Amino acid sequence: MTPKDEEQTVAAAFERKLLHIPFAQIAPLYLVTPQKKATVKYKQIATTILETGLVEPIVVARDRQDPRAFTLLDGHLRLEVLKDHGQTAAKCLVSTDDEAFTYNNRISRLATIQEHKMILRALTLGVPEDRLARALNINLKTLQEKRRLLDGICEEAAELLKDKQVALTSFQVLKKMKPLRQIEAARLMVAMNKYTINYVRSLLAATPDRQLVAEAAPKKIKGISREQLDLMERESANLEREVRLVEESYGADHLDLVLARGYISKLLSNARIARYLSQHHGEFLPEFEKITETGALAS
The missing domain is CATH 1.10.10 (Arc Repressor Mutant, subunit A)
Known part of the structure; x- marks a missing residue:
């Protein structure tokens, strides 16, 4: 096999150029109701577009049957604002994936x-x-x-938090930490799904002085002794290690659980097997049923 054969082609997520598309050719996935237009978010978007123009382009995907038609993936409110102010077309970013769920699951909100x-x-x-x-x-x-x-925030920590709703003051607290500690703190925030200022302050309190930037003020927390802070530091380090271990095994564990649940569901759908379990292994049958019911609820 030659090196050329080993090369892998990476598919582009979007077409290279923005297209100026008439709104008549764009089909939205849902209608923007008058109630939605009355919200603060809609009014803020409208004001932003009027003051600065369309900063973030509308995202569409080509219709598979008609290449001149497009499906609106992201930007329903922006599209309505433009329509309300007499616009009939706009520059759009064309996605190569026509699944709105796939796109919206990855875009930063x-x-x-x-x-x-x-x-x-x-x-x-x-x-x-x-x-x-x-x-x-x-x-x-x-x-x-x-x-x-992001002044004073390392790139790795910023990448971890790029699509999270983090309080502005939380970033100010993170800036008191050195880059490696910022990364650790960001990982803990993501793992615990907590981005509040109080949680970030607790991470700062558990940060050793050697991991703080030189200009950061010494930590002064009323009611907490040095021994308690040392304990918090050790617990924070232990939690970080545990989080990494869970991250490494989560995908494989989840796949195993999905396969096992599917196998059990298939077994119980067979009347003969269900009857045999009921007669000879009655203690297992209720537990198996719970597993399949959990799968139905999760889906």
């Missing part, structure tokens, strides 16, 4: 870091800070804090 990148892009395009602050319905100081969000 205007998480904290995504909003930071949107602000940077708008400022790069020349939008004044005060105008952008009005569009986002925030004061100028908050806008500047969002602009500097």
Whole structure:
């Protein structure tokens, strides 16, 4: 086998160029109701588009039967805002995957870091800070804090939190840690699915002084002794190791459970086997039924 044969082709997730597509050719997956248009989120999106233009393009996929028709995957509210203000077409990002679930399962939902990148892009395009602050319905100081969000945050930690709803103040606490500790803290936040300021402060409290940046203020926590802090540090390190072990085995364990559940369901669907279990192994049958019922609820 030649090196050329060993090369693997990576399929692009989107077409290379944005397309200017008339709205008449785009089929939405759902209708935006008047109640939805009355929400704060819709009004904020509308104000942002009017003030700065369409920063994040609408995402569509080509119809398999008619290449001139498109399915709207992401941007229903943006599309409605443009329609309400007389627009009839817009530049769209064309996805090569026409499954809305697949796309929406991976896109960042205007998480904290995504909003930071949107602000940077708008400022790069020349939008004044005060105008952008009005569009986002925030004061100028908050806008500047969002602009500097990742200053002092290492790339690995930012990557872990890129699609999470993390409090702005939580990033300020993370900046008091050195890069390696930031990564550990970000992994713990993801594993525990906790992104609140109180949780991040607890991680800071459990961080040894040697893992804090030089300019970080010493930790002063009322009611907690040095011995208790040392214990928290050890527990934090142990939890981090346990989380990594779970991450390594979770995929295989979950697959084994799915296969086992499917096999048991198939067994119980056979009347002869179910009758045999009932007559000779009655203690197993209720447990097997619980397993199959759990699978039905999970699906």
